[in-house]
Amino acid sequence: MKEFDYIIIGGGCAGLSLAYELNLHQKLKDKTLAIIEPRDNYTKDKTWSFWKIFPHNFEDCVKKSWNNFTINIPDHTKYLECKNTPYQTIDSGLFYDKIINSLKQNKNIFFIKNLNEINTNNSFVFNSVANATNSENKLWQHFSGFEIETNKEFFDEEIFNLMDFDCDQKNNVHFFYTLPYSKKKALVETTWISDLKNLSLQDYDEQLNNYIRNNLKIKDFKINFKEVGAIPLFNIENIKKHNQINIGTAGGMTRLSTGYTFLNIQEHSEYIRKNLDNIQNTNLFTLSKKYQFLDNIFLKVLKKNPKDMGQIFLKMFGCTPKVVINFLSNKSNVLEDLLIVSKMPKLKFLRQLF
Numbered sequence: 394m395k396e397f398d399y400i401i402i403g404g405g406c407a408g409l410s411l412a413y414e415l416n417l418h419q420k421l422k423d424k425t426l427a428i429i430e431p432r433d434n435y436t437k438d439k440t441w442s443f444w445k446i447f448p449h450n451f452e453d454c455v456k457k458s459w460n461n462f463t464i465n466i467p468d469h470t471k472y473l474e475c476k477n478t479p480y481q482t483i484d485s486g487l488f489y490d491k492i493i494n495s496l497k498q499n500k501n502i503f504f505i506k507n508l509n510e511i512n513t514n515n516s517f518v519f520n521s522v523a524n525a526t527n528s529e530n531k532l533w534q535h536f537s538g539f540e541i542e543t544n545k546e547f548f549d550e551e552i553f554n555l556m557d558f559d560c561d562q563k564n565n566v567h568f569f570y571t572l573p574y575s576k577k578k579a580l581v582e583t584t585w586i587s588d589l590k591n592l593s594l595q596d597y598d599e600q601l602n603n604y605i606r607n608n609l610k611i612k613d614f615k616i617n618f619k620e621v622g623a624i625p626l627f628n629i630e631n632i633k634k635h636n637q638i639n640i641g642t643a644g645g646m647t648r649l650s651t652g653y654t655f656l657n658i659q660e661h662s663e664y665i666r667k668n669l670d671n672i673q674n675t676n677l678f679t680l681s682k683k684y685q686f687l688d689n690i691f692l693k694v695l696k697k698n699p700k701d702m703g704q705i706f707l708k709m710f711g712c713t714p715k716v717v718i719n720f721l722s723n724k725s726n727v728l729e730d731l732l733i734v735s736k737m738p739k740l741k742f743l744r745q746l747f
Contacts, residue, residue, distance in 0.1 A: 394511055394512040395511050397511065399516060400519070402508060402518060403430065404428045406485075407521040408428060409489070409492045409493075410659060411661075413450065413495060414450070414665070420669055425503070426503070428503070428504050429505050429506070430505075431506050440483060442481065442483070442572070443653055444475065444478045446656065455482065457550075458480065461551055463555065472552075532695075533586070533623045534623070535584075535585050535624075537582065537620065538570075540580045543578075545577070547609075548573035549576075553572045554570065556569075557571070558702070560608070562700055564700070565587035567584070569581065569582065581609070628645070645680060648723060651721050664678045680723055684723055687730070687734075691742075705737065708736045709737070
């Protein structure tokens, strides 16, 4: 059986980002890498969105950036700016094409469909496949989106809607999310924060059609693309092994209160690349413990008070956008943390703290 210096299990966002980072910086010039991925072809299957708080390798894969956004609850809409940290959306099709074309130029990189085909005894393994079995009763952010196109100019392409809570909550947390790519095209998503046991929440197509027709008042549209997914909002066991490091969601790179993962993956990839020569003795890269602590309290409040979450998010954005974006992107200082905490309903959070 063939052996490799490095193995990446899972050729998704985290696995490919790491492979690209290593290849880009000549770390695979005299080392071999196997990427374990069962799919035959890479095609567009999702979008990744985030606040651009630092430069990244995939600016040429950004489908659209916005400097303005809204958040709303019934009968109230807040308008905000984010010029210094624009909100960006990555097209996974462009992302895959960029990385696969780059990796194919290196004869030391191989795509293998099954881990059983190779010998892993002498390899260092980077695993991006999270073990979330039997976790349907835990908290998830699950969603589905339509990329729609209209016949007439409808959207204001300069502003996106981050959260629209003007919808049926069904005793959980539910909001819609609209990213206008142009005056005629937009991604519209329905997003739930709940467990996965309640199948009545997962009639996504019906939810999206109703929202587009009744809330956005668009009667004539076609669907160009559809995505569906689920992000675990709970800690997945991440123990460093002698010859393995977990990456991506499996490595704790998902911010539990938001689901944001993409830029955390890029930071983790850079950290691994810089420490690759001594990777077995390198400390695990983790998100700050303060965010883990604050997110756990926040999610407890969310679970106990789902009907209040629209108001809570709106109050959070009572701080300046810079403060909120830094907090949501793991870059806030102590003063900014205190400003965020000051906007929260004290009694509800104190109950969960104690």
